[in-house]
Amino acid sequence: MEIQDLTVSYGSYRAVRSVSLTVDQGEIVALLGPSGSGKSTLLRAIAGLETPTSGTMSWNGEDVISVPVHRRGFGLMFQDGQLFAHRSVGGNVAYGLASRPKTERARRVAEMLELVRLGEMADRAVTSLSGGQAQRVALARALAPNPSVMLLDEPLSSLDRAMRERLASDIRTILKASGSTAIYVTHDQDEAFTVADRIAVLIDGEIARIGTPAEVWRDPQRADVAEFLGYGPLLTTDEGVRALAPDALTIGDESASGLPVEVDVRDVRVRRGYTDLVVTLEGHDARARIHRTDVDPDELMGARLSAVLDLAASPLLREEK
Numbered sequence: 001m002e003i004q005d006l007t008v009s010y011g012s013y014r015a016v017r018s019v020s021l022t023v024d025q026g027e028i029v030a031l032l033g034p035s036g037s038g039k040s041t042l043l044r045a046i047a048g049l050e051t052p053t054s055g056t057m058s059w060n061g062e063d064v065i066s067v068p069v070h071r072r073g074f075g076l077m078f079q080d081g082q083l084f085a086h087r088s089v090g091g092n093v094a095y096g097l098a099s100r101p102k103t104e105r106a107r108r109v110a111e112m113l114e115l116v117r118l119g120e121m122a123d124r125a126v127t128s129l130s131g132g133q134a135q136r137v138a139l140a141r142a143l144a145p146n147p148s149v150m151l152l153d154e155p156l157s158s159l160d161r162a163m164r165e166r167l168a169s170d171i172r173t174i175l176k177a178s179g180s181t182a183i184y185v186t187h188d189q190d191e192a193f194t195v196a197d198r199i200a201v202l203i204d205g206e207i208a209r210i211g212t213p214a215e216v217w218r219d220p221q222r223a224d225v226a227e228f229l230g231y232g233p234l235l236t237t238d239e240g241v242r243a244l245a246p247d248a249l250t251i252g253d254e255s256a257s258g259l260p261v262e263v264d265v266r267d268v269r270v271r272r273g274y275t276d277l278v279v280t281l282e283g284h285d286a287r288a289r290i291h292r293t294d295v296d297p298d299e300l301m302g303a304r305l306s307a308v309l310d311l312a313a314s315p316l317l318r319e320e321k
């Protein structure tokens with residue numbers, strides 16, 4: 001899929017601004033960004049549900065902008081799977097297979113339900129399913145006609161965090177098993193990192209950074225990208241501006257190497273396996289981590305503590321704020 005200089009406007013507002021993006025055959029690209037950054041608009045334009053103001057888009061070398069939605073042959077999956085309540089699980093999956101002979105259709109439905117691990121559920125009413133099961137049916141339905149490209153818009157955002165983690169990893173496995181080329185919209189950083197081969201970070205309608213999850217994480221390049229990914233605060237050092245990694249400041253870890261600093265504790269949160277503090281460091285709010293949970297939050301509140309600042313995993317930004 002080749003997208004060149006694509007712009008999509010609502011009236012005079014340019015929601016997607018001159019975006020260029022290439023997605024390889026079999027590749028999963030996540031469009032990740034804050035609310036309102038233009039992710040859904042870009043996906044809807046690729047699907048054919050919005051008309052771009054300018055730019056080009058081709059699939060396998062053929063222009064797709066002039067091709068109507070239903071002729072593009074792309075599979076779509078949305079936040080609310082929009083299952084047909086009057087059809088069974090199997091009936092939903094069979095929806096896009098109406099033109100196939102009956103035996104082939106039945107075989108394909110069984111195969112797809114197996115893929116999403118709902119093999120036993122073909123006859124169930126979709127109204128009896130859990131949220132996660134319903135989204136797996138929606139995925140099976142979208143994949144059943146073997147679409148050349150799968151477009152997924154926040155497919156897991158109505159589910160709780162634990163379910164989202166599990167299903168994000170399942171969706172990746174399923175998309176890879178079916179050899180799908182996929183574009184996956186999410187505002188959830190963890191979900192994007194779990195699902196994608198490459199992540200495009202959208203800020204204000206533009207791709208601010210694109211790369212593999214490791215590349216984007218290690219070198220976010222821009223302050224807005226770094227902060228959206230969870231880095232911060234930004235510290236001015238001799239080499240330039242660095243975005244502090246979430247565990248750059250540690251307390252009470254004898255083995256930690258780095259610069260000794262003093263911090264003032266402003267808030268304490270015991271997490272699963274460690275304790276996060278909000279502290280003041282050189283006038284900035286920063287996070288500090290204690291790799292233990294047997295702490296007394298009341299005792300820590302307001303205390304001045306010695307910490308170690310290790311900047312090795314805190315990227316240098318190319319652009320100052």
Ligand SMILES: Nc1ncnc2c1ncn2[C@@H]1O[C@H](COP(=O)(O)OP(=O)(O)OP(=O)(O)O)[C@@H](O)[C@H]1O
Nearest residue numbers: 010013015033034035036037038039040041042187
């Ligand atoms: N139909 C519309 N008419 C006018 N403006 C719109 C329309 N749809 C979206 N917008 C605006 O375009 C911008 C991008 O919206 P879009 O839904 O693409 O963002 P998003 O990144 O998907 O956000 P979210 O994560 O909240 O869904 C927003 O400022 C939004 O208000």
